[in-house]
Amino acid sequence: xIRRRRSADSSPASPAHPGLLLHDTGESPGADSGAPPRFxxxxxxxxxxxxxxxxxxxxxxxxxxxxxxxxPGSGSEAGDSRTYHPGxxxxxxxxxxxxxxxxxxxxxxxxxRELETWAVVDLSASLDFGTAHCLKRDLAIAxxxxxxxxxxxxxxxxxxxxxxxxxxxxHPALPGRVAAERLLRSVVATPRAAxxxxxxxxxxxxxxxxxxxxxxxxxxxxxxxxxxxWERPLRALGTRHELLAIEVVDPRELxxxxxxxxxxxxxxTGQTLEVPTGNAEFRARFAQGAAEERAxxxxxxxxAGAGHLQLRTDRDWLMDVVRFVGDQRxxxxxxxxx
Numbered sequence: 001x002i003r004r005r006r007s008a009d010s011s012p013a014s015p016a017h018p019g020l021l022l023h024d025t026g027e028s029p030g031a032d033s034g035a036p037p038r039f040x041x042x043x044x045x046x047x048x049x050x051x052x053x054x055x056x057x058x059x060x061x062x063x064x065x066x067x068x069x070x071x072p073g074s075g076s077e078a079g080d081s082r083t084y085h086p087g088x089x090x091x092x093x094x095x096x097x098x099x100x101x102x103x104x105x106x107x108x109x110x111x112x113r114e115l116e117t118w119a120v121v122d123l124s125a126s127l128d129f130g131t132a133h134c135l136k137r138d139l140a141i142a143x144x145x146x147x148x149x150x151x152x153x154x155x156x157x158x159x160x161x162x163x164x165x166x167x168x169x170x171h172p173a174l175p176g177r178v179a180a181e182r183l184l185r186s187v188v189a190t191p192r193a194a195x196x197x198x199x200x201x202x203x204x205x206x207x208x209x210x211x212x213x214x215x216x217x218x219x220x221x222x223x224x225x226x227x228x229x230w231e232r233p234l235r236a237l238g239t240r241h242e243l244l245a246i247e248v249v250d251p252r253e254l255x256x257x258x259x260x261x262x263x264x265x266x267x268x269t270g271q272t273l274e275v276p277t278g279n280a281e282f283r284a285r286f287a288q289g290a291a292e293e294r295a296x297x298x299x300x301x302x303x304a305g306a307g308h309l310q311l312r313t314d315r316d317w318l319m320d321v322v323r324f325v326g327d328q329r330x331x332x333x334x335x336x337x338x
Contacts, residue, residue, distance in 0.1 A: 080108055117216055152176065158175075163199055
């Protein structure tokens with residue numbers, strides 16, 4: 001069994017290792033591939049505008065309707081009627097139902113409160129990797145854009161905690177589309193961590209636990225590779241908040257092609273390895289180890305009570321989002337369906 005800590009660094013910004021790009025489609029990402037823009041290919045504002053238009057066109061109308069209040073208490077929206085009990089507020093008498101049934105009824109109200117969403121975005125060095133239509137970093141930013149589009153409405157607030165391995169940056173939760181767009185630009189502009197530094201997802205999650213925040217939605221965007229010390233703080237967050245985990249995956253992290261002897265570099269440790277991809281037994285062991293690792297990650301997310309959305313650099317990521325949200329709505333609970 002092969003124990004993989006992190007993926008090989010195949011970022012286009014690493015010309016010193018020409019053998020690291022294991023698979024190149026030879027095409028530019030676009031509507032056909034369903035890939036997000038590569039944020040190294042042009043001006044950030046132009047690429048973010050393109051991403052915004054794509055997300056809006058394909059996700060608008062997917063989550064129409066208000067979410068239920070997360071905090072107990074009365075609200076202003078009318079709910080169902082029920083039989084009057086001594087001690088009920090007579091100002092909530094439902095006279096129409098009372099007259100029709102000849103029994104006193106009161107009208108309940110629904111607590112319609114603003115939703116506060118916090119996104120924990122892992123931009124450590126292992127995200128600067130991609131062998132299909134985009135880097136995992138680009139896909140993580142696209143996932144954050146989708147979360148913002150689906151949750152920022154009706155006064156809802158969106159904030160973010162970004163970890164790179166060198167620093168943890170907190171962006172306050174603010175309401176409105178303009179604030180969400182400003183947040184997205186700030187995340188795109190986050191400097192990449194220097195090689196040889198490992199991300200600390202657990203520390204980023206801990207920043208949302210202390211001090212305690214109002215109940216809401218926590219979205220974690222990461223590849224979840226390496227140590228699993230993030231599970232404990234994630235489970236602790238799940239006792240108070242609704243959780244959604246967006247796992248970002250590249251196909252070369254699941255299986256290796258037969259390209260002969262390959263030199264790979266771990267971007268978070270700097271370790272260099274010679275990988276004999278021409279060996280069929282080695283490729284089979286790699287695939288088995290990768291499958292076991294993904295199963296371990298999925299099991300940890302289930303234990304934490306998190307909805308699990310997997311986005312891949314070789315698939316139409318927005319279609320994966322649409323399927324996930326549709327499944328959650330049919331299930332009647334979980335993740336981004338609120």
